Amino acid sequence: MATTSAALVVTSPGATFERSTIERRELRDHDVLIDIRYAGICHSDIHQVRDDWGGTTFPIVPGxxxxxxxxxxxxxxxxHAVGDRVGVGCFVDSCRECEPCKDGEDQYCLRGNVPTYNGRDYDGEITYGGYSQTIVVDENYVLRVPTSLSYEGAAPLLCAGITVYSPLRHWAAGPGKKVAVVGLGGLGHMAVKIAHALGAEVTVLSQTLSKQDEGRRLGADHYYATNDKATFKTLSGTFDLVINTVSANLPIDAYLGLLRLNGTMVNVGAPAEPSEFRVFSLFRGRRSLAGSSIGGIRETQEMLDFCAEHGLAADVEVIGADQVDEAYERVLRSDVRFRFVIDVATLASA
Structure with a gap:
């Protein structure tokens, strides 16, 4: 029998959240029913709730x-067994048959994986996310959360953490490598922590020096302001890897100029508008411009275990269910250090 779950719902673009109920499917043979404790707020939640990217299906329950x-x-x-500490990330199914799925890269499933929310199961049912009291997920897409990680600190790892861990691993960030992290927000602060733990020399590139002390605390070796034109001259040809975490268009050519021979700039932030750059910026130094999308289930578990081993978790501000609209506005103002996490227990009393 399907069950109902209290949830925060948005019914149209620009509308505020309202409390409602949604249906969760009856448990199938391989399904896990999860009582949700915390749900992180990702910038992509805001984009989809406001239909910035187009294609949002309303009503929507993000998370x-x-x-x-x-x-x-x-x-x-x-x-998994009853009582286990678990997590769910950005997708809840994939075809399991294509080459990427068989290689553990199910985030790149050729059929298209099933997003945790604002998607459709392969049977056509709309998916609803974690701003709710429960969720039902196939066991193969449920992650184990190590006991050394707090629930609230672990929640953002399921998107922000894996989104930066995957490219840092793929492009071999580690000892002897110089990594620049563009932006020190939800994604950026985890990129600094993880790159530092991997042994890379880490530089933060932020608009101003206002977060410099925090960047150093998180593990940055250097910190530069991008509103200072001298920064791009000083750091020209410096980095093996630039991780761009911001969700706004940047002067891509200027950032490509920071790469050394064979360096790569990887975009993990997702601006709503198209970006532009000159191909000649790639010719100089055989540079690469790339993108990376979250991580597969196997790599996400690896990331959680890595964070537990190194004592890494997101820096969060815990909020109640009645504070989500305000939190969205604060995210857009960059007024959070560094990730909002909803205490789902407040759904019952909000």
Missing amino acids: HEIVGEVAAVGPAVTR
């Missing part, structure tokens, strides 16, 4: 940074 406890399992589940 793909989900942590909680297993409340029930289907009869064939072997990976």
Whole structure:
């Protein structure tokens, strides 16, 4: 039998959140029912709620940074048990048959993976995310949350953490490598922590020096302001890897100029408008401009274990269910250090 779950719902672009109920499917053989404890607020939640990228299906329940406890399992589940600490990230199914899926790169499923929210299951049912009390997910897409990680600190790892961990691993950030992180927000602060833990020399590139002390605390070796034109001259040809975490258009050519021979600039932020650059900026130094999308289930578990081993978690501000609209406005003003996390228990009393 399907169950109902309290949730925060937006019914149209620009509307505010309202409390409502949604249906969660009856447990299938391999399904896990999760009582959600905390759900992180990702910038992409804001884009989709406001239909910035187009294609949002309303009503929408956002949230793909989900942590909680297993409340029930289907009869064939072997990976998780009732009471386990678990998490759910950006997708809840994939075809499992294409080459990327078989290689553990299911985030790039050729059929298209099933987003945790604002998507459709392969049977056509709309998916609803973690701004809710429960969620039902196939066991193969449920992550184990190590006991050393707090629920609230772990929640943003399911998107922000894996979004930066994946390119840092793929482009071999580590000892002897110089990594620049553009932006010190939800994604950027985790990029600094993880790159530092991997052993890279880390530089933060932010508009101003206002967060310099925090950047150093997080593990940055250097900190430069991009509103100072001298920065781009000083750092010309310096970095092996530039991770761009901001969701706004940048002067891409200027940032490509920061790369050394064979360096790569990877974009993980997602501006609503197209970006522009000159191909000649790539010719100089055989530079590459790339993008990276979250990570697969296997790599996400690896990331969680890595963060637990190194004592890494997101810096968060915990809010109640009645504060989400305000939190969205604060995110857009960059007024958060560094990630909002909803205490889902407040849904019952908000």
